Amino acid sequence: MTSRIEPHRVSAYNTSIHSENKMHDDTVAKRYGFIGGLVPGVDVMAYMMHLPVAKWGRAFLERGLIEARFVKPVYDGEIADVSGEESNGVLAIQVESRGELCATGTASLPAAAPPFSLSDFVDVAAVGERKPVDAMSYALGKWLGAVPRSWGADAAREYLADIRETEPIYDREGLGHPGLLPRVMNKVLVDNAIMGPWIHVGTRMQLLSAARIGDELTARAKVIGNYDKKGHRFVEVDALVVANGKTPLAHCHHIAIYQPREQAAA
Numbered sequence: 001m002t003s004r005i006e007p008h009r010v011s012a013y014n015t016s017i018h019s020e021n022k023m024h025d026d027t028v029a030k031r032y033g034f035i036g037g038l039v040p041g042v043d044v045m046a047y048m049m050h051l052p053v054a055k056w057g058r059a060f061l062e063r064g065l066i067e068a069r070f071v072k073p074v075y076d077g078e079i080a081d082v083s084g085e086e087s088n089g090v091l092a093i094q095v096e097s098r099g100e101l102c103a104t105g106t107a108s109l110p111a112a113a114p115p116f117s118l119s120d121f122v123d124v125a126a127v128g129e130r131k132p133v134d135a136m137s138y139a140l141g142k143w144l145g146a147v148p149r150s151w152g153a154d155a156a157r158e159y160l161a162d163i164r165e166t167e168p169i170y171d172r173e174g175l176g177h178p179g180l181l182p183r184v185m186n187k188v189l190v191d192n193a194i195m196g197p198w199i200h201v202g203t204r205m206q207l208l209s210a211a212r213i214g215d216e217l218t219a220r221a222k223v224i225g226n227y228d229k230k231g232h233r234f235v236e237v238d239a240l241v242v243a244n245g246k247t248p249l250a251h252c253h254h255i256a257i258y259q260p261r262e263q264a265a266a
Helices: 026-031 041-056 058-063 153-162 169-173 180-190
Strands: 002-011 065-070 079-087 090-097 100-108 199-207 216-229 232-243 247-259
Touching: 002 041, 041 058, 041 065, 041 079, 041 090, 041 100, 041 180, 041 199, 058 169, 058 199, 153 169, 180 199, 180 216, 180 232, 180 247, 216 247
Parallel strands: none
Antiparallel strands: 002 079, 065 100, 065 199, 079 090, 090 100, 199 247, 216 232, 232 247
């Protein structure tokens, strides 16, 4: 049986216009063929998460599975329409903006969260001194850490406003939005190398526990892919996002282009 889900409409906001990643800057993004700075993929994924959380509530935050792939940019100030259709327990999600399909994904609610042991993921610190990115920054099999980051009450509320989240469960139950977890995955890359403009391509995330406002978040990540494709240089990491050094929050497979074509050809 197939059923449509109440859609979610967002006035997209570029939260990273002043970030180190200049792919979010209008002038730089145009050099790569875009019409302006890109709204971060992690925020587009956060828009997508509205649908399964609205459908399954806290259960999704504790054990939900979501995957997102980004195919076209979403731009600051544009309307992003998030729609979903459920079939056989799987919610197919897509994001459209400016008449184009920008992201696709799926979400589901497993009967139980699969077990993950902290001891299976090596805990390392981020590099003490970042160096310009090269192929060895993300060498295959290398373990990477991230500088711990927490979002206290004010920061958590600001984040909800930035991603235009209207679901009341986060304030009501003191929970952190799961969109923060892919942000930690981005930090794994940024905290270990100085990158030029780069692009988040997609994430698969199995939630393991609901994050709480104020949790200190970090990740234990292993590089499982580093390759060239059509002139781009990609990195793939497999990681456990951890709260307060002890609670696994999510198992993530994160993919990014760390050197887009213009750079890769240089």
